[in-house]
Amino acid sequence: MVILQPDQATSNGYHKRKLDDGLSLGSVTPEAKRLKSSLSPKVIDFSQPFSISNMLEALDGGKYGSVTKDLQEIADMRMGLVKQCISLYPSLVNVVFGEDNSQKMDNRQVMEGVIDLDDDDDDDDDDDD
Numbered sequence: 001m002v003i004l005q006p007d008q009a010t011s012n013g014y015h016k017r018k019l020d021d022g023l024s025l026g027s028v029t030p031e032a033k034r035l036k037s038s039l040s041p042k043v044i045d046f047s048q049p050f051s052i053s054n055m056l057e058a059l060d061g062g063k064y065g066s067v068t069k070d071l072q073e074i075a076d077m078r079m080g081l082v083k084q085c086i087s088l089y090p091s092l093v094n095v096v097f098g099e100d101n102s103q104k105m106d107n108r109q110v111m112e113g114v115i116d117l118d119d120d121d122d123d124d125d126d127d128d129d
Contacts (some may be wrong), residue, residue: 086092
């Protein structure tokens with residue numbers, strides 16, 4: 001594994017790793033530039049190595065608009081409270097809250113996560129007798 005060394009000449013202090021043909025992982029090929037200029041901004045060019053991760057980050061980033069940061073802070077505070085309660089009372093780790101409010105299964109065919117799809121065959125056998 002190659003460890004990157006800081007370099008003062010680059011903006012973020014690190015060099016980009018180069019491929020064999022001299023293109024860096026983050027560089028855009030001339031063909032990709034041509035396609036990008038002709039495509040709609042909503043179209044994603046999957047020929048780039050980081051296009052999928054960038055797309056997922058863009059979709060997740062503005063999930064709740066302007067209140068995303070506020071909701072993230074609330075979730076972090078809630079998780080901090082849960083961690084603090086568990087550190088004070090370790091027995092809470094094994095407690096299941098809201099167990100009485102769980103929904104009952106209406107489908108009796110479901111047993112331990114298995115659905116019997118061949119249930120119709122039993123009805124056909126009874127008609128033959």
